[in-house]
Amino acid sequence: MIQEYEEKIGQFEVLLQRITTDLTSNVVLEKMTPTDVWRRSERDITSLRDLTRQLRDLMLLLKPEVAPTIRRQVDALLEHLKAFEETLEKQGSKGDSKAALEELRKASIEGANLLELAKKIRENPSKSLSTILRLKEVYDAKEYLSAVSIPEASFIRFENLKRAIKNLNLSILNIEQALKDLKNSLDAVSDELSKFQPISEEKSEG
Numbered sequence: 001m002i003q004e005y006e007e008k009i010g011q012f013e014v015l016l017q018r019i020t021t022d023l024t025s026n027v028v029l030e031k032m033t034p035t036d037v038w039r040r041s042e043r044d045i046t047s048l049r050d051l052t053r054q055l056r057d058l059m060l061l062l063k064p065e066v067a068p069t070i071r072r073q074v075d076a077l078l079e080h081l082k083a084f085e086e087t088l089e090k091q092g093s094k095g096d097s098k099a100a101l102e103e104l105r106k107a108s109i110e111g112a113n114l115l116e117l118a119k120k121i122r123e124n125p126s127k128s129l130s131t132i133l134r135l136k137e138v139y140d141a142k143e144y145l146s147a148v149s150i151p152e153a154s155f156i157r158f159e160n161l162k163r164a165i166k167n168l169n170l171s172i173l174n175i176e177q178a179l180k181d182l183k184n185s186l187d188a189v190s191d192e193l194s195k196f197q198p199i200s201e202e203k204s205e206g
Helices: 002-024 027-031 034-062 064-089 096-123 127-140 142-147 152-195 201-205
Strands: none
Touching: 002 034, 002 096, 027 096, 034 064, 034 096, 034 152, 064 096, 064 152
């Protein structure tokens, strides 16, 4: 998981930099038609949207205690990407391209904020999960260790280690399931909170 997370962060950073350099900083695009702007940007925008969601899911697993912050930043980025696309789809306005690119600039800012948060989580994931992942990496290496020729005394120590890791594996699976259940619970709570509406002052006075 950690390796996958590292790869996603790297991909996200490269893509965000390309969008910033080739799209949001390109004033020539503001004079192009919305159709041409979308043709130039569609691939990167679609990739950024998909990568953002993938990164969000990994961040929620690695640091579930900051789920509200993660979701807030991801939603802000996705909203600006959606606004960028919807603005380009409008017809009959020469200012559509310029307005759309302004939304994309805002998305780039939100993307930079999300990238910073992702790196902080990489440096400081949940302690319990870090321990689990390290143990799992050791357990996954057992096949390699068993294939290496080693002295008998060392072999005995490794066999004991393998048995200990095997016993831990069940606990690891249980904890991983618990983390998934926690994520589902957080999703449910978030959905419920989104249903609440502020009470108007007139109703309050009544």
